[in-house]
Each structure stands twice: as C-alpha cells, then as structure tokens.
Amino acid sequence: MLTSDPFYASAPTDQIAQKMLGMLLTYQSPKGLVGGWIVETEAYMGQLDSAAHAFKGRRTASNEPLYGPPGTVYIYSIHGRYLLDVAAQPKDVPQGVLIRAVEPFVGQEIMMKNRTKTGWDLTNGPGKLMEAFGISDKKMNFEIFGDSKLNIDQHRKKTPKKIGVSNRVGVSNQGDWAVKPLRYFVAGNPYVSGMKKRGMDLTDFGWRA
Template sequence: MSKSDPFYASAPTDQLTKSVLGMLLTYDSPKGRVGGWIVEAEAYMGQKDSAAHAFKGRRTASNEPLYGPPGTVYIYSIHGRYLLDVAAQEKDVPQGILIRAIQPTIGEGIMLTNRKKPGVSLTNGPGKLMEAFGIADKKMNFEIFGDGRLKIDKQQRKMPATIASSNRIGVANQGDWATKPLRYFVKGNPYVSGIRKRDVDQTHFGWR
C-alpha cells in the first residue's frame, strides 16, 4: 500500500486537472467493477480559492482528507449527493480535483441498476456518477487512489482532441474566484454536464 501518489504533486493543480481527462476511473463495487473515461473535472486551489473547501485555511473533520498526501480520496456530500475529489499537492496543501463526469465503459448494467437513468444522464455530473457507482458514504476517505477500490488508471486512457475550459459549476456566489476558468472538459463529449446537443462530436465523442 502506498501512502501517496506523487503524480498528484507533480504539477500545479490546474494542470493536473487537465491531465486526468481521458484517464480511466474505476470502482470495484460490491456488485462488480464499474467505471469510465474522465471527461470533466474542476480544479480547486486551496486557501486562496474563494470557492474551495479550504478557503482561508478552513480545516474541519469533514474536509481533512483534502489536507492528506497527494492522491488521497476525498468524498463529501452536498445537497444530499456525494461527490468525488482527489487531493492534489503535498500533504497539508489543501488543493483538489473534483471529478465531474465520466463516459461509462465498464459495468454499465450495474450502474443502470444503481441509477435508473439511461444515456448521458447516467454519469454526466458529479453526483450522478457517484450514484451510478453506488457510493453513498464517505468510508473510503483517506485512502489513496489505486490502493483500495477506487482507481484512476494513468496508463489506460484516451487522449482528448481538445480540452476546453469554463468557470466552475455551482459556485457562482463564492467570491472572486467563482468565475475563474478552472473547469476542464473534453470538448464535444456528450457526457460533459450541460453540453448542448449541437456541440456534441457525434463521430469521435471528442477523442483523438
């Protein structure tokens, strides 16, 4: 068991967030393995970031995994939904990457039994993908991705043709950092949250 994953401290968090696009996120659930290609993620830049959980050094029992070593699992709940975050940077530097959407490729049948929404609605949002995975608690907090049942595979991946960016979603009232373009996504992928049908790349789904 590793106590960290140095990859998540190998570059600034916004660059790492772009890097995870196209990587394979998997979860060995009690019903079987589920997963898919990461198509959308957001960077949260720690104490200076007015939209981040650790803004101004806020540190609580619930956000403590964010202060963990690079690659730490940080699951949190908001409005009754669970979201999945990866702690980035060295221990006690509370920056993170929110995994917002995946293009499902493994265990779609299992995901459909967990979340009865076929098509892109299955995993085109951070709460949706966790519901599809069947994760509804924080028991995996403090684990390192790749050591337990959650894994982000850096080798098994697809390459985005274009990475686009925008302001982050759901943080509009969170101060001057709310409008910074720290949401990154595979341009043209239908599983990106809120994508318009006319912007979908019907041929390649935004992959090279």
C-alpha cells in the first residue's frame, strides 16, 4: 500500500523514481490481475522543470492530479495513447514519476490479448504497458495507488544490479531541462524501452540474485 507510506513524501522526486525500479505494479482489470516489475521511470520536477506538465505552475483540469497527495494516480493522454504517472510529493507540489516500462509478471495471457504483440514488445513503453493492462481512459485519475485497482507494492521488490541513467525521452525541444539525467532504468533489462539487443542481459534481466 502506498497511501499512508511516508516514503513518497520523504525524498526528492528523482530519488523516488529510482527507488520505484523493481517494485511490483499491478492492476485488477476486468479480465483479471495483470502487472509486472517496474524497469523504467522518469522524474518530472514540477514548476521549475521546463519539460514538466506543471512548468511555471501550469494547472488545468487535465494535470490537476499532479497536485494531489503522494500516490495519486495521474493518467495523461498523448498521441492517442495513455500514460501512467504517480504524484510524488505532498498536495499542491506538482511533481511526478512517469512509469515507462514493466517486466510482465502476472496476467501475461491477458496482456498478450490486449495488445497484438508478444515478447519484449508487450510492455516496453509507457503507452504499450497501458494498452497491455487494458486501460484506455482516465477514469482512475485522482485515485490513490493501493486504494485503487492500481497498486504499487513496494515491499515485494526486486533489486537492480545497476541503475542506468539518461535524459528523458520525447522532450528534446524543451530547454535545458531536456538534457537533465532524469530517466532511470534497470540496466540490461530487455523490457526497457529502446533497449538494443546487444545491451540486453538475458541471464538475469539485470536483477540482483
């Protein structure tokens, strides 16, 4: 349960994004339980961050969940896809973590039906994992992870051998913040978006033993 855990309010958002790697994300979907280990995240640092939805305090109906308490579900639609975020700071501090990829763990049959793909392509991108989960609307906005059908289990957790770091994806024209190292991933895990075959660690997927 994420709801009352001080962890989410007790660290800067970029640190929280790193700690979320290896946590189990699940969704109790109408077709059954689906989910996987979080292998890629990005931190968005709020009003100062030129790539963030809340840059300069921007506040609209659609980004309002970012202003909610830590653990608030923020689903955003872009290019005809849906993306999943977690508000990471206390109420009215609009910082969040984008969940970009998971390694499937439960409900793989369901996820393969929801998408037309198999293999690494199942959940190796933020829009892809939402399609695999079968989420195609923003109805769960403002719910709290753990009190929702969406859950992040921070106790059932794998540990990355090494955390890879890079600039964020898809924000290249948005000022100096575009090059800041706020994307984090499990190094070598094949479900990380854009992972090249040569970089994949197919022995243990980048998890510590």
